[in-house]
Amino acid sequence: MGKVYFIGAGPGDPELITVKGQRIISEAALILYAGSLVPEAVLEKASENARIENSASMSLAETNALLTEYAQAGNTVARVHTGDPALYGAVQEQAELLAQAGIEYEIIPGVTSACAAAAASGSSFTVPGGTQTLILTRMAGRTPVPEEESIKVLAAHKTAMAVYLSASRPEDLRAELLAGGLDPETKVVLGYRIGWPEEKSVVTTIENMAVETVKHGFNRQTVFLILPKEVAAASKLYDSGFTHMFRDASENKE
Structure with a gap:
């Protein structure tokens, strides 16, 4: 049995995807991506043998059929979402179907x-x-x-x-x-x-x-x-008079 990775591709800049997300894309046999929101540049490091499909026009049943087919054949599968999968994504319903089929999945966060x-x-x-x-x-x-x-x-x-x-x-x-x-x-x-x-x-x-x-x-x-209230006092973190576990303020007193 293979594994499905839900990957947060970030907001659009292909350099804002995580290193782990990019690695999984390069290893995947199937890449199913949200083409209306994820730029193709994110997929540039995909294997030349990978199947790449745009899910923009697909239903849940259609995407699940592809994910299941490739995972059950023992492949690494990349399901690429925009931003972070935990925010306004549809990961939960997809993951539930995979779990019902006994397919392992993992969620890789992204920049929202x-x-x-x-x-x-x-x-x-x-x-x-x-x-x-x-x-x-x-x-x-x-x-x-x-x-x-x-x-x-x-x-x-x-x-x-x-x-x-x-x-x-x-x-x-x-x-x-x-x-x-x-x-x-x-x-x-x-x-x-x-x-x-x-x-x-x-x-x-x-x-x-x-x-x-x-x-x-x-x-x-x-x-x-x-x-609101964006302008405020300076942080205490780097204040020489502020003691924390890595700095003793008494050492800075004249």
């Missing part, structure tokens, strides 16, 4: 677009003396969201937020953030197709986020970073 967008814009989700919490969420759409996890409810915590899959409704997102009590001048980063050649980062505010989203044509593959 929120972290890539923060890096691209030079932003930080947590700051010393400021927010220490990051919420990853989305607005309700065809996939519902529990009422207690609505944007309005979550915004009331006034922590950093990364909002996925909501670019088609920027005005609704703005309204929900304001209804949750966030200041209209709160910093917002619009991260569009982060990691792709057409990547763009726009820094704005909650007040202006909807206008900026529409103006730049960010209608898909956009993550919204909501960053």
Whole structure:
């Protein structure tokens, strides 16, 4: 029996896939990738004998049939997803079918677009003396969201937020953030197709986020970073007067 690896390919930049993920791709007999979101450049190191299939038009039954066929024949199989498989992926339902067939699987994490967008814009989700919490969420759409996890409810915590899959409704997102009590001048980063050649980062505010989203044509593959209290005190970690397990502050006193 072979093994199936669910691989997070990152947000788009082929260099943001993990070393382990890239190694599995190079060893796989079958590579099934989400072609609508994963660039083909991620697959450049695939074996010349590998079968490579784009799953964009496939159903769960069709993808499972391919994964099962190759794994049961004793092969290494790479199921390549965008970002990190644990976030807004469909790994659980695929993994359950593999488990029912007695096929071993492993999940290899990847860089999610929120972290890539923060890096691209030079932003930080947590700051010393400021927010220490990051919420990853989305607005309700065809996939519902529990009422207690609505944007309005979550915004009331006034922590950093990364909002996925909501670019088609920027005005609704703005309204929900304001209804949750966030200041209209709160910093917002619009991260569009982060990691792709057409990547763009726009820094704005909650007040202006909807206008900026529409103006730049960010209608898909956009993550919204909501960053209250981003400016705060300096970290104690490298403060010469701060004692921790690797440094005794008393040694630095004159």
